Amino acid sequence: MIATTQHQSLLSRLFGARETGLVLIIMVLFLAMTFASPHFLTWTNMRAMAMAFSVEAIVVVGMTILLISGGIDLSVGSVTALAMVIAGLLFLAGVNPWIASLIAIAACAGIGAIMGFFVTVVGLHHFIVTLAAMVIARGLCLLGTGGRPLGLFELPDSFKWIGIGSIGPIPVAIVVFLVTVVVFDFLLRRTTAFRKVFYTGSNERAAAYSGIRTKRVLFLTTMLCSTLCGVAGIIYMARFGSAQPTFGVGMELNVIAAAVIGGASLSGGKGSILGAILGAVLLSLVSSSLALLNVSVYWQDIIRGSILLAAVTFDHYLVKRRAAGGRA
Amino acid sequence: MIATTQHQSLLSRLFGARETGLVLIIMVLFLAMTFASPHFLTWTNMRAMAMAFSVEAIVVVGMTILLISGGIDLSVGSVTALAMVIAGLLFLAGVNPWIASLIAIAACAGIGAIMGFFVTVVGLHHFIVTLAAMVIARGLCLLGTGGRPLGLFELPDSFKWIGIGSIGPIPVAIVVFLVTVVVFDFLLRRTTAFRKVFYTGSNERAAAYSGIRTKRVLFLTTMLCSTLCGVAGIIYMARFGSAQPTFGVGMELNVIAAAVIGGASLSGGKGSILGAILGAVLLSLVSSSLALLNVSVYWQDIIRGSILLAAVTFDHYLVKRRAAGGRA
Amino acid sequence: AQDTLRCEPGETYVMNVMVMGHPYWVPVFQGFKQAAEAFGCEAVFSGTPDYDITKQIASFEQDLVTSPKGILLHPMQADPFIDPINRAVDAGISVTTFAADSPKSKRTAYITSDNLAEAKFAAEEIVKTVGDSAEYAVLENPGQSNHDLRVTALIAYMEKNYPNMKLVGRQATNQDPNAAFTAVSAMLQANPNLAALWIPESGSAEGAVAAAKAASKKPMIIHADISPTTLEEIKAGNIHMALNPNQGIQGFVGFMNTFLGAHPDAIDPFNDYKTAGYNPMQIPFVDNGFAVITKENAESFVLEKYMEGRN
Amino acid sequence: MVIMSPEPLLQLRDISKSFGAVRALRSGQLELRAGEIHALAGENGAGKSTLMNIVDGILQPDAGEILIDGQPVSVDSPAVAQGLGIGFVHQEIALCPEISVAENIFMARTAQSRRRLMEGHALVTAAQEVLAPLAYIDPRLPAGALSISQQQLVEIAKALTLNCRILIFDEPTAALTEHEAQKLFSIMRDLAARGIGIIYISHRMAEIFENCQRVTVMRDGQHVMTADTSDVTPADVVNAMVGRKLDTLYPPKLSGPRQAEILRVENASGHCFRDVSFSVYRGEILGFGGLIGAGRTEIARGITRLEGDAKACVHLEGEPVTLRDYADCISKGVVYLSEDRKGDGVFLDLSIAANVSALDLRRVAGRFGVIDKRREAGMAQEIGETLRLKAASMAHRVASLSGGNQQKVALAKLLAVHPRLIFLDEPTRGVDVGAKAEIHAILRNLAEQGVGIVVISSEMPELIGLCDRVLVVSEGYLTGELSGEDLTEKNIMTLAAPGAGAGKRT
Ligand SMILES: Nc1ncnc2c1ncn2[C@@H]1O[C@H](COP(=O)(O)OP(=O)(O)OP(=O)(O)O)[C@@H](O)[C@H]1O
Ligand SMILES: Nc1ncnc2c1ncn2[C@@H]1O[C@H](COP(=O)(O)OP(=O)(O)OP(=O)(O)O)[C@@H](O)[C@H]1O
Numbered sequence A, B: 001m002i003a004t005t006q007h008q009s010l011l012s013r014l015f016g017a018r019e020t021g022l023v024l025i026i027m028v029l030f031l032a033m034t035f036a037s038p039h040f041l042t043w044t045n046m047r048a049m050a051m052a053f054s055v056e057a058i059v060v061v062g063m064t065i066l067l068i069s070g071g072i073d074l075s076v077g078s079v080t081a082l083a084m085v086i087a088g089l090l091f092l093a094g095v096n097p098w099i100a101s102l103i104a105i106a107a108c109a110g111i112g113a114i115m116g117f118f119v120t121v122v123g124l125h126h127f128i129v130t131l132a133a134m135v136i137a138r139g140l141c142l143l144g145t146g147g148r149p150l151g152l153f154e155l156p157d158s159f160k161w162i163g164i165g166s167i168g169p170i171p172v173a174i175v176v177f178l179v180t181v182v183v184f185d186f187l188l189r190r191t192t193a194f195r196k197v198f199y200t201g202s203n204e205r206a207a208a209y210s211g212i213r214t215k216r217v218l219f220l221t222t223m224l225c226s227t228l229c230g231v232a233g234i235i236y237m238a239r240f241g242s243a244q245p246t247f248g249v250g251m252e253l254n255v256i257a258a259a260v261i262g263g264a265s266l267s268g269g270k271g272s273i274l275g276a277i278l279g280a281v282l283l284s285l286v287s288s289s290l291a292l293l294n295v296s297v298y299w300q301d302i303i304r305g306s307i308l309l310a311a312v313t314f315d316h317y318l319v320k321r322r323a324a325g326g327r328a
Numbered sequence C: 001a002q003d004t005l006r007c008e009p010g011e012t013y014v015m016n017v018m019v020m021g022h023p024y025w026v027p028v029f030q031g032f033k034q035a036a037e038a039f040g041c042e043a044v045f046s047g048t049p050d051y052d053i054t055k056q057i058a059s060f061e062q063d064l065v066t067s068p069k070g071i072l073l074h075p076m077q078a079d080p081f082i083d084p085i086n087r088a089v090d091a092g093i094s095v096t097t098f099a100a101d102s103p104k105s106k107r108t109a110y111i112t113s114d115n116l117a118e119a120k121f122a123a124e125e126i127v128k129t130v131g132d133s134a135e136y137a138v139l140e141n142p143g144q145s146n147h148d149l150r151v152t153a154l155i156a157y158m159e160k161n162y163p164n165m166k167l168v169g170r171q172a173t174n175q176d177p178n179a180a181f182t183a184v185s186a187m188l189q190a191n192p193n194l195a196a197l198w199i200p201e202s203g204s205a206e207g208a209v210a211a212a213k214a215a216s217k218k219p220m221i222i223h224a225d226i227s228p229t230t231l232e233e234i235k236a237g238n239i240h241m242a243l244n245p246n247q248g249i250q251g252f253v254g255f256m257n258t259f260l261g262a263h264p265d266a267i268d269p270f271n272d273y274k275t276a277g278y279n280p281m282q283i284p285f286v287d288n289g290f291a292v293i294t295k296e297n298a299e300s301f302v303l304e305k306y307m308e309g310r311n
Numbered sequence D: 001m002v003i004m005s006p007e008p009l010l011q012l013r014d015i016s017k018s019f020g021a022v023r024a025l026r027s028g029q030l031e032l033r034a035g036e037i038h039a040l041a042g043e044n045g046a047g048k049s050t051l052m053n054i055v056d057g058i059l060q061p062d063a064g065e066i067l068i069d070g071q072p073v074s075v076d077s078p079a080v081a082q083g084l085g086i087g088f089v090h091q092e093i094a095l096c097p098e099i100s101v102a103e104n105i106f107m108a109r110t111a112q113s114r115r116r117l118m119e120g121h122a123l124v125t126a127a128q129e130v131l132a133p134l135a136y137i138d139p140r141l142p143a144g145a146l147s148i149s150q151q152q153l154v155e156i157a158k159a160l161t162l163n164c165r166i167l168i169f170d171e172p173t174a175a176l177t178e179h180e181a182q183k184l185f186s187i188m189r190d191l192a193a194r195g196i197g198i199i200y201i202s203h204r205m206a207e208i209f210e211n212c213q214r215v216t217v218m219r220d221g222q223h224v225m226t227a228d229t230s231d232v233t234p235a236d237v238v239n240a241m242v243g244r245k246l247d248t249l250y251p252p253k254l255s256g257p258r259q260a261e262i263l264r265v266e267n268a269s270g271h272c273f274r275d276v277s278f279s280v281y282r283g284e285i286l287g288f289g290g291l292i293g294a295g296r297t298e299i300a301r302g303i304t305r306l307e308g309d310a311k312a313c314v315h316l317e318g319e320p321v322t323l324r325d326y327a328d329c330i331s332k333g334v335v336y337l338s339e340d341r342k343g344d345g346v347f348l349d350l351s352i353a354a355n356v357s358a359l360d361l362r363r364v365a366g367r368f369g370v371i372d373k374r375r376e377a378g379m380a381q382e383i384g385e386t387l388r389l390k391a392a393s394m395a396h397r398v399a400s401l402s403g404g405n406q407q408k409v410a411l412a413k414l415l416a417v418h419p420r421l422i423f424l425d426e427p428t429r430g431v432d433v434g435a436k437a438e439i440h441a442i443l444r445n446l447a448e449q450g451v452g453i454v455v456i457s458s459e460m461p462e463l464i465g466l467c468d469r470v471l472v473v474s475e476g477y478l479t480g481e482l483s484g485e486d487l488t489e490k491n492i493m494t495l496a497a498p499g500a501g502a503g504k505r506t
């Protein structure tokens, strides 16, 4: 997907060769749902569906970049919750909510830096470091709140706006998500700084031999992922008007799954923001559709898992066929 | 760890060079706890602690072998639950519990085979396949039970014996665990069949170029892991006298963490049963100790995460120093 | 004012919950359905299978898309639901909360079993059984509000009324029997005189009994909610008793409140609703009560038996 | 004539480095002048790569000094080395497989430059320009899709894009054919003429004496001698390397009539080759020659079922056989040595012993498939000794070995199963003169014992010196067979040239 490709159809140019399969799958599901439920293709439903994944998608962006660099982060759920808790506590202590949010995001960046330290300087594996961070951050959430959600109904409307406000007909949260995606997709594809992320993840030795400070790259991607968790946590807080210490349990699997469906590899060097977001859209679309069709809960998981497997298999065949069908 | 090691101290011979660090850490914690609590070093407490991790440790064995072969399995928790549910439903339908258990274990092996198929024949990544399987197996649990735990109080005592009985002073579950560990540790270290697991995980192409049918190896390790989940599920069922459709949520992280602490690598080719079990012991020891000392809930996670990180860091330094200090 | 309380054909009521697969909802929805049938209405069970607030909100908003008359909602968290509930109410949908509340929203009623009352009952039962100067311990599940309330209320009640009762253990086991096994094993080791255990849910209770049996000790175990295993243990005398919210009534009355909220024309109360413009059907809090389950009546609480012939 | 600066460009003084108990370098010394091509020679494991890794900042020396233009410098990382104008073509290929060739080539420049945005098409054009003198490779392909030799060329191209004053080549020609090697030498001479100092590591004496002005020899981590190539003979260099007299002659060739047929392949067609038919006879060593990418590797892999769905009619010792997969091949005694030792030749993270026994574990197992570790180590030791494998113990990870010694492990793996027929793809890649002669002797010996031997080699002297008969491949077709008097470099080149097989195409 990295090769500079010039003679391509408009469609594959729009979506990058790698993502066409996912787009197809999503379009099929979309059409099927439009026929299956009269409520599906309504503005409200679209809005609800978009809101359901737009904030998490910010975390997906961070995770994808981290995966490309060869890392992984299991702590995303607890760090997101911690951002809510820190900002919430500060706000309750009288700090201006914007400043409180900045401090919370900085704290998340700090956690990312500590994880990055253990990974790059000490030399431990991302998996184990972020697992420990996941447990510790959850503990901090509990400690800070006594396990009870913080009610932040008093947050000023100007602040809540980022969670529940709209710009024209589009919710602010979705705008933030779109901007994040577009910006990072561009950065990752086009800037030299982010290309180093690919190099590091693809072959750390080769990158290091080319004078890339791979440890710094890994450190920064680790930190970036945590920072974006912080941002997501703040938007959640504005949206929910509360800070929940138990928020985001199990989020990591969902987020990693989205990135992997979108073409990221757990061994690094591969992946794209657009693909990962399409992965998140797919997962979210399936969940929302099952809920809308009022499928029995006892069947939902089975159907969800099967669609996931079928989609990935189909996509895999498309990618393989494209690879076999020559690359001009 | 495959290295033929001949001139070693008794300790490192007992525990394999790689595991000495972990043994040290566990011994230090053990001593500290002995001083900290008069109740720690009692037969009953030791027994209870051993019971707490012995069944999960069977899953750890399967996961470690799978990790060594280069795979990973996120479905262990739901597959374990599914084994309970299948055996439980069959028993309630009048099937002899032993036969029901065999059928349930076979069903788990079947799930492993399906996952193995998607990984080796279709060519998908373990992560995404086992994630889908995790969701589907959980759905099957819900479907089979309607979400309600199955009360299996009526299980005959002869069957419950495997969960709560004792052989002499030693609980049967611990005996089963010890036998599993000893057997698989031996197999993995010494037999040709399991050596191929190392080859496959270390460098799949080189293994294929050595005439090893690597897909078959991956298929079998995937299946083995699920089968051992089945065994663990049956023992849990006998122990708790119930089958819980929601059992084992989040188990995968714990199990993978144990293996990784014990030296397994997520990129395959490395790991040992003994190390993984020591990892499980460490995790369990920390949890039990915090409970015994009645540490505040709000602090427990923080302490647990920090000890985990400290232990891994310490172990890492020991391994590094040993590597630097010559390996003659 | 409407003269009969009946649904129009196709009039639908939704019960929306989180973790839909949890057995707790089963008898609640049975009550909900029974009431719906009595009023000639359609009943739909919805929500999210996950423990995920974002997904529950999405499912709630999708319920709104299908324009039901009312929703009986178990909000996973209070504040995040304020805005969605208010939007539903503004759109003319009646919303009642149950088992967990969103007090600052415009929901018309909240129906629950009183966790404080459960805690108080449990405390008194403990004191009655083991005396007022004994050691006791609790298991908990930090972050889940009703479980939290059950635990903190019991501790507070003990401190206030029975200062000689000593809290010797407090462990988070998060509904996991294996974690409960570990925690209770340790507690029994550390506190040989541990006399009683209060557990806010059934999953941990299963692990606790297993631990007590393994340690050959018999502390008094009292817990909230039930599962088939804890029922059997109650019958076998290994668990002292269980306190179970009256789920059927919760669902039935929950429906009635939702229904009434959707048919306010039937009510013309003596207050200012007409001038202030709010729904006359307003009840801050309805207590559906709880059942005390002991050896004697355990048989009536076997969900399998109850569910035979229903779905 | 280049004007010499008073100070040498690069000086290495008394550099030492240990890996645990292994003393890789005791006193590494080297002096490189601007504008010279300086050869660095030594046996496998002598410490050449280690010394160069220290110059490039990949490894930190335990002691010693690096001086550039007479000024002591400390090189902490490859990034620093680049800043000092040092470029390095590594012995082990390290490319990013998912990334395009163009980006791989300009990776270092990307890392250094202040540009914020990636160049688009300009990068591809620039890459094409750099590659053009070496070979035709589409710069848009991901590097992982290239063959090993093409990857080697990309590695070289990478180093050429740097603005360096000091350029290190660590066995760049090990995977190249004569043809590409000559192109490389001409580039090297151009660079030297512009005042760049080049360190050239190779085990091929001919190359050293043709292209280098001076040669430094190392043995056991120590500097042994430095001399002008005009003042010494190849024999002197070899003597200095191994510390004893060595006859580097090739073993005598087969004499007498053609013996029984071991292997017959008829009409083999596959991914990159068509209608290939040949036979291997008892006692002979059959060679495969050709240019880079000609398809020799593909032929061997196709026949041994390692890759693709090649169709071939195969007879083993007269019997028609169906080879289902490579495991089946091994069980029938047919084995293949890969040209890509790091990618699919050895298990870097496993011990030498575990590597050597990988092809047939039954040889080291007792009853019930229980591995006898002592027997395993013993077997590795024994084969290792015949191949002059330099390792402290068979328990060491292969990753800790020098490149040439890794190659010996890969070879030992195959020899351990006592095969009936061996395909060797670049068997002596990176192996030093002494060991190479040893390996050649072993191969000849095996051939005499009746083992069928097929050698694919890009090293012309090896093909000519070792093989009794050479088949030349060009663009996937067999274009000719040479033996006896006809077996000359010129003839091979003629047959190998693109288009040579045109007549055979139907
Ligand atoms: N990472 C390492 N760990 C342990 N030993 C090492 C390591 N790297 C190199 N060595 C040892 O250092 C010595 C020198 O190796 P080096 O790679 O420099 O040899 P070389 O001269 O380049 O040989 P070759 O011609 O085979 O490439 C060898 O004995 C090798 O085993
Ligand atoms: N992994 C691969 N993916 C795609 N194409 C390949 C791959 N390996 C080789 N090729 C292509 O197959 C053709 C034949 O290559 P092969 O390696 O068989 O040639 P060779 O004669 O052994 O030469 P050399 O090994 O010196 O390159 C070449 O065009 C090469 O680019």
Ligand SMILES: [Mg+2]
Pocket: D048, D049, D050, D091, D170, D402, D403, D404
């Ligand atoms: Mg070398």
Ligand SMILES: [Mg+2]
Pocket: D296, D297, D298, D339, D425
């Ligand atoms: Mg080749």
